[in-house]
Amino acid sequence: MRLSIVLAAAAMAGSSLFAIGAAHAQDQVNLTWQMWGDEKDTPLWQSLADLVTAEYPNIKVTPQISGWNDYWTRLPVLASSGQIGDLVAMQSMRMPSFYSLLEPLDEHFASDKFDTSVFESSIIKGLSHDGAQYALPYDVGPWIVFYNKDKFAEVGLSEPAMDWTFDDFKAAAQKLTAGDNYGYAVQAFDFIAAPVALGAEYFNDGDQFDLTNAGYEGAVGKLVDLVAKDKASPVFASGTNAATASGRFASGNAAMYIDGPWSLISTKDAVNFKMGVAPLPRGEGASRFITAGSGWGISAASQHKDEAYKALQVLTGPKAAQILASAGRALPGRLAEQTYWYDVAAKDVGGTREALEYAFEHSTPFRINENWNEFENLITQYMPLALTGEKTTDATLADIQSQLP
Structure with missing residues (x-):
């Protein structure tokens, strides 16, 4: 009798584990990330996307790179056709024209007490509109x-x-x-x-x-x-x-x-x-x-905003900023990581710091x-x-x- 109870319990546990595994498989989320740049920049952006998967194995981020001029021409077209990415690159000087395509981030910040003071204050303001924050910066200058x-x-x-x-x-x-x-x-x-x-x-x-x-x-x-x-x-x-x-x-x-x-x-x-x-x-x-500077926001049309917010924090986090700074791609918007750009990428240019x-x-x-x-x-x-x-x-x-x- 006791043996049958144990076997039944084991069967139920196995069934539960199978269900959990299936649920985890269903939780796999694929995010698209729209960014401008040259073709040679693609491996760099992919290395940042890989940081997201390393932190959150169920989230995969795929960069979609366009040339600078093409990017701004295509962005409203993609938005109107429902094909805009989950994560969207935004430049501060274009925020007044495109903020409506992005998800306000303030409620997300409140949910985990995210502190924007780790970024240079002028670019935080530059990536906001009417007091609402729409993107987090990766560079500033x-x-x-x-x-x-x-x-x-x-x-x-x-x-x-x-x-x-x-x-x-x-x-x-x-x-x-x-x-x-x-x-x-x-x-x-x-x-x-x-x-x-x-x-x-x-x-x-x-x-x-x-x-x-x-x-x-x-x-x-x-x-x-x-x-x-x-x-x-x-x-x-x-x-x-x-x-x-x-x-x-x-x-x-x-x-x-x-x-x-x-x-x-x-x-x-x-x-x-x-x-x-x-x-x-x-x-x-x-x-x-x-x-001025640039950053990334979450598309207002994204079906995976919670996952996109997790990805956004990684893409604008300390490790990503260090990678971009050391490669000379950006003076980070994050204050603590700017030293990597000064000390590695710009060290041979007098008076930079x-x-x-x-x-x-x-x-x-x-x-x-x-x-x-x-x-x-x-x-x-x-x-x-x-x-x-x-x-x-x-x-x-x-x-x-x-x-x-």
Whole structure:
């Protein structure tokens, strides 16, 4: 009798174990992860996806990589057709246009008391909208000046101070210009980042565009004069991107250009001279800088939001940040892991840590709205008219203003 009870109990236990095993098999979740990048970046993103499975064996993450321009074109199409990924890459400057595609994260944070203070505060704000957090960052950075240390030495220029002024920058650009070589290579985004560093604003108090205010017109005019009057920089063609300026710098044709830490490692590897970095020049007031960066959020349409949240914490966690930093792919949004980028990836570029820490200490919120990307496109399209002297700075900015809401 007792034997039969034992056998029955064993049978029931076996049945239960089988049921549990079957349940675990059914719990297997496959997440898609949409990200931009080059094909050569795929193994790096896959290594981060593998971290998720190592932490949660029932979750598999599959990266889906697109080129930068294709990514932003495809994202709304994928969303409208119900094919958007579970995890979605987001850039801070595009958050006002795309936040509605993402799941607000604050309720998830409350469930496990997640602490966002481990990230640099400016990028946490940059990946939020109307007070709600929509993504967690993997990288962050302010715009900075990349400069050719060898050329500075050749003409007897001291290297830039942390709080150098626009007059210092202008004097350096003029002295570094000789023949077909320029002191500076201007690009479209300079007319956004540099005026802010000079103390100007392109928004009014209601966060609507105001490109014709005296402060912004004056700051933009200083940059225009460097090109149109001083001939210290070549004109960029309408519609071109940062690759033109970085190419001139890498070839030695321009001694300075403006970029972010996301480009520092690739630029360092492309040059055959000693390279340094410095903060953007300030105006008459104190230094101030805008920062930007990217991260990942959870699709509002995902059917696996809890699993996606677990994956998100791994993808933006310490180990993932260390991998990206050591590979030179990103200055981490996580504060503690930034040292890997400074000490490994950027160790050969003079002044990097000092310039970036100074910039973070003097950062100001990056003011954007839902029409900001249209503003950036119009700057790229129309600013060359001012640089060539075809139109005045004031007239060019008025034309751009007239096409914005």
